[in-house]
Amino acid sequence: MSGPATTRxxxxxxxxxxxxxxxxxxxxxxxxxxxPFSVTGAAMVLPSMAARLDSSVGSxxxxxxxxxxxxxxxxxAAGSLAxxxxxxxxxxxxxxxxxxxxxxxxxxxxxxxxxxARTIQGCGAAAVLASGAAVLAHSTSGRxxxxxxxxxxxxxGTGLAIGPLAAGxxxxxxxxxxxxLLVTVMSVPAWWCATRAPESRNPNHPGFDLAxxxxxxxxxxxxxxxxxxxxxAGWTAPNTLLPLAGAALLVVLFAVVExxxxxxxxxxxxxxxxxxxxxxxxxxxxxTLGFVVLLVYLPAYLQGVGGRTVLASGLxxxxxxxxxxLLPLLAGRLAAASSxxxxxxxxxxxxxxxxxxxxxVHGRESWLALALPLLPFGAGVGLAFGVxxxxxxxxxxxENAGAAxxxxxxxxxxxxxxxxxxxxALLSTLTAARLSGSGLSAKDAARIAGQAVQGQVATTHHATxxxxxxxxxxxxxxxxxVLSTLGAVLTCLALAPRPx
Numbered sequence: 001m002s003g004p005a006t007t008r009x010x011x012x013x014x015x016x017x018x019x020x021x022x023x024x025x026x027x028x029x030x031x032x033x034x035x036p037f038s039v040t041g042a043a044m045v046l047p048s049m050a051a052r053l054d055s056s057v058g059s060x061x062x063x064x065x066x067x068x069x070x071x072x073x074x075x076x077a078a079g080s081l082a083x084x085x086x087x088x089x090x091x092x093x094x095x096x097x098x099x100x101x102x103x104x105x106x107x108x109x110x111x112x113x114x115x116x117a118r119t120i121q122g123c124g125a126a127a128v129l130a131s132g133a134a135v136l137a138h139s140t141s142g143r144x145x146x147x148x149x150x151x152x153x154x155x156x157g158t159g160l161a162i163g164p165l166a167a168g169x170x171x172x173x174x175x176x177x178x179x180x181l182l183v184t185v186m187s188v189p190a191w192w193c194a195t196r197a198p199e200s201r202n203p204n205h206p207g208f209d210l211a212x213x214x215x216x217x218x219x220x221x222x223x224x225x226x227x228x229x230x231x232x233a234g235w236t237a238p239n240t241l242l243p244l245a246g247a248a249l250l251v252v253l254f255a256v257v258e259x260x261x262x263x264x265x266x267x268x269x270x271x272x273x274x275x276x277x278x279x280x281x282x283x284x285x286x287x288t289l290g291f292v293v294l295l296v297y298l299p300a301y302l303q304g305v306g307g308r309t310v311l312a313s314g315l316x317x318x319x320x321x322x323x324x325x326l327l328p329l330l331a332g333r334l335a336a337a338s339s340x341x342x343x344x345x346x347x348x349x350x351x352x353x354x355x356x357x358x359x360x361v362h363g364r365e366s367w368l369a370l371a372l373p374l375l376p377f378g379a380g381v382g383l384a385f386g387v388x389x390x391x392x393x394x395x396x397x398x399e400n401a402g403a404a405x406x407x408x409x410x411x412x413x414x415x416x417x418x419x420x421x422x423x424x425a426l427l428s429t430l431t432a433a434r435l436s437g438s439g440l441s442a443k444d445a446a447r448i449a450g451q452a453v454q455g456q457v458a459t460t461h462h463a464t465x466x467x468x469x470x471x472x473x474x475x476x477x478x479x480x481x482v483l484s485t486l487g488a489v490l491t492c493l494a495l496a497p498r499p500x
Contacts, residue, residue, distance in 0.1 A: 020196055024139050025148045027193035028132040029155040031095050034186050035125050036156060038067065038098065039416075040163030041183070042118070043296040044310055045176035047303055047455025052176065055111035057450030058232050061424055062115045064296065065224045068417035070122030071129075073217035076266050076410055078123075079130035080209075087138065088199045091131040095194060097124025099187025106180035129409070138200040153328055157385070161318075161325035164299060168314030209266035211257045216266065219250030220414060227421035231428040231450045234442065267407055279494030280388065281408055285415045286348060286487025287384040290355060290377065290480040292416045293423040294320065300455035301473060305363035305466045319371035320378035324385060331386025341495035343387050348488035350380030355484060358477030362470055373477075380484075388412075426479075427453045427472045434468030435461065 042064060050060040082090035101121035108114040136148045170178040226244040233239050258265040271277050299313040308316070335343045354377025361373065388408070432449035436442065440461075451457075452465045453472075 020198065021140065021144065021148075023193045023196035024135060024198070025151055027091070027095075027190050027197055028136055028148075029151050030186060030190035030193065031091065031098075031128045032132055032152055033155040033159040034095075034098055034183050034190070035071075035128060036159035037163045037166070037186075038102070038121065038125060038183055039064075039292075040160065040295055041167040041179040042067070044164050044167035044299050044314060045171055045179045047300055048171055048176040048310065049114070050111070050451075050454055051456060053108070053111045053114070056232075057428075057447060057454065058228055059111040059115060060454050061228050061231060061421070061450075063111060063118055065228060065417070065421050066115050066119040067122040067125070068413070068420055069217070069221050069224050070119055071125045072410065072413040072417040073213070073220050074123055074126035075130040075413065076209075077213050078127040079134065082127075082131040082134055083201060086199050086201045087131045087134045088194065088197045090127050091135055091197070092191060092194050094124045094127025094129075094131060095187050095191045097121060098128060099184045099191065102180045102183035102187070106177040106184065129413075135194075135197055135200070139198045153385075154325070157325040157328060157382075160295075161321040164295070164314035164317045164321060165311075166314075168299075168309070168311035171310040209258075209261060209264060212254060212261065212266040215250050215254035215257055219247050219254060220417065222247035222250060223418060224421045227418075227425045230425040231453070232446055234446065235425075235429065267410075271407065276494045279490045280344075281411050282490065283344065283384065283388050283487060285411075285419075286483045287351065287381055287388070288412055289415050289419040290351060290484065291320070291324075291381045293419050293476070293480075294358075294374075294377070296420055297423060297427060297453065298473075300453060301363065301469060303455045304452055304457035305469050307364070316367060316370055317374070320374035320381075323375070323378035323382035325382075327379060327382030328386030331383040334383070335387045339495075340387050341492065343383055344495070345488050345492045347380040347384040348484045348491060350376045350383070351484040352380075352481050352488065354378075354380065355477045355481035358480070359474040361473060361477075363466060423476065424450075424453055426476065427469070430472035430475055431465065431468035434471065435464055 046060060046063065049055070049063070055063075078090060078094070098121055101117045101124065104117040105114045105121070108117060133149075133152065136145070136152065140148045166182070167179045170176075170182060222243040226240050226247060229237065229240045229243065235241075255269065258267045258269045262270075272281075295317070298317065299310070302308045302313040302316055303310060306313075331343055331347075354373045354375070357373030357376070361370065428446065428450045431452055432442075432445040435445035435449055440448070448461060448465065449468065452469050457465050457469075
């Protein structure tokens with residue numbers, strides 16, 4: 001949370017439309033595009049990467065989860081650090097970490113090395129996320145600020161939309177390592193442009209909420225570890241239940257710490273007393289949760305069960321990803337003509353329809369048949385993306401806007417992180433249940449099912465695996481439909497106009 005005073009180094013033309021302005025916008029835009037690509041690209045290459053590195057199911061899952069844990073847990077801490085030592089400095093450090101560690105993943109001789117590198121890369125991604133918007137906000141004004149943030153949103157959407165397609169093309173032509181090398185290449189112009197951005201800082205910042213940060217990060221890590229363990233050891237194993245209990249305890253401890261720290265807390269928990277803010281903060285769990293889950297695991301399903309190439313899987317995701325690039329600007333206009341409540345409720349309704357249609361998917365459909373559920377799903381997510389951030393800051397007093405934005409973004413990324421680990425555990429469990437009747441031990445069934453969820457479908461059990469994985473996808477669709485329905489109802493009620 002930013003303090004009341006901010007000192008700024010002269011912006012060298014950043015707010016006046018000179019080269020400094022475009023260098024700043026280019027730096028933040030390119031750096032921000034790397035973030036969704038680091039998630040979608042990694043998901044697309046996971047089947048090939050796990051097979052080439054001869055990885056276990058758990059180790060391969062950590063390639064996704066390790067990045068997401070640090071990415072979700074550290075943005076508020078990185079923002080606090082940026083306020084104290086300089087926002088450009090933290091942006092430069094974040095870009096360097098994302099690029100350098102992506103190079104290390106590309107050169108990794110084993111999945112263990114890749115997992116460690118992805119953990120640190122997530123720290124860099126958190127630094128970019130926290131400092132990029134702050135650099136733009138403190139170096140632009142008026143219409144130029146609107147243009148800058150419009151470009152920023154477009155860059156995020158582009159990373160989401162073209163990530164699966166670009167990753168698929170790279171895997172087909174140059175191998176999985178090329179996907180991570182591309183992120184390294186993208187970091188070079190972003191870092192160079194960021195060196196020309198203006199510096200700004202807040203010397204009166206109240207400091208770090210170290211206790212809150214430790215509890216939050218440890219709780220998220222324990223929950224993710226529990227979910228990863230569930231994919232291989234089962235839900236009743238001590239290795240699953242103990243970290244799950246630890247996560248619950250740490251969440252309670254985090255709440256106690258934040259309440260006691262009051263205005264110096266990482267999370268201003270007082271904002272959760274507002275029903276409309278609580279409803280908007282829950283939107284990531286009903287909107288982006290399903291989107292990220294499908295973005296990560298549908299390519300593995302299409303490759304393993306459908307027998308499609310990585311590139312074909314990326315192309316098949318376009319009906320879901322393209323609306324995320326095209327609809328956010330339209331959503332803003334629709335909200336202005338009606339209300340944020342109408343747009344968010346309608347977006348959730350579209351997601352519900354797409355999730356229900358997902359129960360008709362069987363792996364080998366035509367592009368048109370697969371587009372039937374993915375198009376409304378992507379349209380709902382695209383509309384929600386266009387108004388969710390605005391809704392988060394509009395439901396609180398203006399003096400709390402910064403805290404609201406920080407909480408909302410942290411909750412959004414946390415929801416995505418938990419969803420990626422949780423969906424893997426759910427899909428693996430449901431698929432293994434179908435295998436248990438084929439003469440396999442529970443341990444072998446869990447291992448083979450976990451590999452299938454990562455896109456490696458064993459030929460000796462292909463028919464059973466295909467049926468089990470397809471049934472798991474159908475169950476996931478029903479769960480997403482229920483969650484989105486609840487989200488639509490809560491949003492519609494919480495954002496209803498209050499009688500004066």
